[in-house]
Amino acid sequence: MTLLQVNQVSFSFNSKKLFKAKNQTNKVLNEISFEIEEGTCLGLIGTSGAGKSTLGKIILGIQRPQQGQVLFQGYDIYSADKATQQKIRRDLQVVFQDSYSAVNPRMTAERIISEPLENYEKLTIAENRKMVIELMERVGLSEKDLIKYPHQFSGGQLQRINIARAIALKPKLIVLDESVSSLDMVTQSLILELLRELKDDFGLSYLFITHDIKAAFSISDQIGVLEKGELVELYDSKDQFFSSKHPVIKRLRDSILAEHPRFRTITTKVNWVNTTKISRQS
Numbered sequence: 001m002t003l004l005q006v007n008q009v010s011f012s013f014n015s016k017k018l019f020k021a022k023n024q025t026n027k028v029l030n031e032i033s034f035e036i037e038e039g040t041c042l043g044l045i046g047t048s049g050a051g052k053s054t055l056g057k058i059i060l061g062i063q064r065p066q067q068g069q070v071l072f073q074g075y076d077i078y079s080a081d082k083a084t085q086q087k088i089r090r091d092l093q094v095v096f097q098d099s100y101s102a103v104n105p106r107m108t109a110e111r112i113i114s115e116p117l118e119n120y121e122k123l124t125i126a127e128n129r130k131m132v133i134e135l136m137e138r139v140g141l142s143e144k145d146l147i148k149y150p151h152q153f154s155g156g157q158l159q160r161i162n163i164a165r166a167i168a169l170k171p172k173l174i175v176l177d178e179s180v181s182s183l184d185m186v187t188q189s190l191i192l193e194l195l196r197e198l199k200d201d202f203g204l205s206y207l208f209i210t211h212d213i214k215a216a217f218s219i220s221d222q223i224g225v226l227e228k229g230e231l232v233e234l235y236d237s238k239d240q241f242f243s244s245k246h247p248v249i250k251r252l253r254d255s256i257l258a259e260h261p262r263f264r265t266i267t268t269k270v271n272w273v274n275t276t277k278i279s280r281q282s
């Protein structure tokens, strides 16, 4: 079943120029359309400034697009009635890149994870605590971590707390905006493994926003490529991505380093027009 439908979404920022008579508009997204099926992950790859986070905010209901529609379970998230919007807010969660700035430094882990439960569920203190302990354990932390403050956790552990908070209300879709990008490779792969497990256990869907092709491929069922506000390609499989002739995809593909240095290539700009490939052969 289709969970999310993005139909012909366009978005521009208004930039007010001090010394110009007219305000200028900066088009960031141009007629973007795609769907996410229940229980699947769409990886959205793109270089910096492509419009990925803006699209994420539009889907989360934070930034209303000037054109197009975002339908969640068939409801337009910007024109649904209040009760439906509240239900959608519960079913749509987010995990950002910077795990520290996403949490209140004065709150313990218990309070951070409790927040959505207190807002939406009417639980007793004992029920709430039981639920928070279950969530902590589900993301690989333990009961003794409940009393700790954000500065007492590593970046990876804190991202686990952000994930626990995001899954607390059993949402249907989580927008992961560069959620593993600032972590070291080992922690990154552990968090990706956790996200894959949670996806299977709870039937979650993800919009996995990243500039990291490897991370996207390790978790996604479909891959979309965003470039300068255009969704240039949408693939149902990795094979399609790797055989694509699209110049943007080719450039992204070339940026993946081979596992062994012998097979790596470096693209060096020699002048404004030509590019030369230097192969490292030993």
Ligand SMILES: Nc1ncnc2c1ncn2[C@@H]1O[C@H](COP(=O)(O)OP(=O)(O)OP(=O)(O)O)[C@@H](O)[C@H]1O
Pocket: 013, 026, 028, 046, 047, 048, 049, 050, 051, 052, 053, 054, 055, 211
């Ligand atoms: N609040 C804002 N006001 C004006 N322009 C903005 C604003 N936020 C983003 N932009 C512009 O919109 C474009 C897309 O930004 P966005 O943050 O969506 O890119 P991104 O793909 O997420 O990049 P990154 O990979 O660096 O996070 C950029 O050109 C950016 O400068």
Ligand SMILES: [Mg+2]
Pocket: 052, 053, 054
């Ligand atoms: Mg971004």
